[in-house]
Amino acid sequence: AQTVTQSQPEMSVQEAETVTLSCTYDTSENNYYLFWYKQPPSRQMILVIRQEAYKQQNATENRFSVNFQKAAKSFSLKISDSQLGDTAMYFCAFSLYSGAGSYQLTFGKGTKLSVIP
């Protein structure tokens, strides 16, 4: 069975600064996907970024980037130039892929990020 660990229950960052959220996982599989999801207060959870395990290059989406260390089973999220709208709960998730859009996600407990003006 897979497990995902987020060791930082809460974090805060000053607006315009950079923050890194940690995530580690455990699996015996070699092919899998990793995700960061964001849930703003009272709103739906949205996908921030996705990484395929077979890709060595770290995924990037605008101000969001990951540091994927496969051997260490680490998948951290870096948010650059933090904005007030980044305030949210951030979930790291793992999934094997069974084809045809079939993902069964295993989530970490989440990190509550507060961006301070």
Add this chain to the structure above:
Amino acid sequence: EAGVTQFPSHSVIEKGQTVTLRCDPISGHDNLYWYRRVMGKEIKFLLHFVKESKQDESGMPNNRFLAERTGGTYSTLKVQPAELEDSGVYFCASSHSGPLTFGAGSRLTVL
């Protein structure tokens, strides 16, 4: 494109009562998932539909939970009778060939 819609957004019931949660996935998404987050714990997988068929229901906690997906469109998750430990946020998600799109969740409070 309309997103994944869930209702009610919040339901408060007493122990022993019945509650039905509904999820309307994105049109054309064959895959529909239910997840649950109990306070302070991880979001846990409950079950996965492919169209109207249950692909995997290994996460369903017990037989008080019944999920259906009529005609492969919307899905309902019924809890009968509800217990205190069923309190939490129930998320629905759907996908076609890409990553999951989540709804805003239905918060269930059992008193």
